[in-house]
Amino acid sequence: MAAGNEQGLVDAIRYDLRVMHETWMEVFFPRQRGAADTVLGKWKPESTGEVITYRLWSGIGVPVVGVVYPLVLLGYFIRYQTHKINVTASRLGFFGIILLFTLLWGGLTALVYVELQGALEDGAVVGIAAASTVAVVSAALSYIFWRLGGRFTTVFLAYPFAMTALFLPPVVAALFYEPLGEVIIGQGDDLFRWMFRTGPESLTEPLGDRFDRQEHHHAIIWFIISFPVGWVLGILVTLANVIRPKGE
Numbered sequence: 001m002a003a004g005n006e007q008g009l010v011d012a013i014r015y016d017l018r019v020m021h022e023t024w025m026e027v028f029f030p031r032q033r034g035a036a037d038t039v040l041g042k043w044k045p046e047s048t049g050e051v052i053t054y055r056l057w058s059g060i061g062v063p064v065v066g067v068v069y070p071l072v073l074l075g076y077f078i079r080y081q082t083h084k085i086n087v088t089a090s091r092l093g094f095f096g097i098i099l100l101f102t103l104l105w106g107g108l109t110a111l112v113y114v115e116l117q118g119a120l121e122d123g124a125v126v127g128i129a130a131a132s133t134v135a136v137v138s139a140a141l142s143y144i145f146w147r148l149g150g151r152f153t154t155v156f157l158a159y160p161f162a163m164t165a166l167f168l169p170p171v172v173a174a175l176f177y178e179p180l181g182e183v184i185i186g187q188g189d190d191l192f193r194w195m196f197r198t199g200p201e202s203l204t205e206p207l208g209d210r211f212d213r214q215e216h217h218h219a220i221i222w223f224i225i226s227f228p229v230g231w232v233l234g235i236l237v238t239l240a241n242v243i244r245p246k247g248e
Helices: 002-025 048-119 124-148 151-176 178-198 201-210 215-243
Strands: none
Touching: 002 048, 002 215, 048 124, 048 151, 048 215, 124 151, 151 215
């Protein structure tokens, strides 16, 4: 049984690599992907110039496929997780999603108010309540954009708002709770410093001097970061769908 599973995995990897290389070839040459078993068959070069360019492009594609394939595997994993979330969202519906996130982050706010208010900094309840409100609104927007459909709308709008809905309240909570803040805010500081080290000096140097970050600045930074993070996740899922569409 283990040998059969291993063989199945090897076959799946071979299939993915073949499809990826055929997709790469189809950028410039016709009838490459899945054309071998068709009536016309896979297009093949005839002239000397076509043979040279065909082989050159094929050779370049080998390392490209090798580099991109781990991202495709990550896309498969993210697609599987998002599929489960989508199934849940479909069952709950629009108002169910709003109710779920209201209970989730409203419960966090209530917990802070009842149990932890005395141990946290001033303004914790108000800050977490505000972040929870933004998260609930973001969840609703994410659902709407997902239901509208279309690859662009889903990747560039639904995914980022979903990131905000899931992660903004914990980030804001970390502003007022030191053990959690050491993890989340510490990572945010590292990312912030990396951005200013690697960005254009003419832009980042004056900003780095003037931008004295306060608590609300961290929330704004993490809200902004949720968009490129959502875009990356959406692009990875799109890449996975291109190589192995759902159902294959």
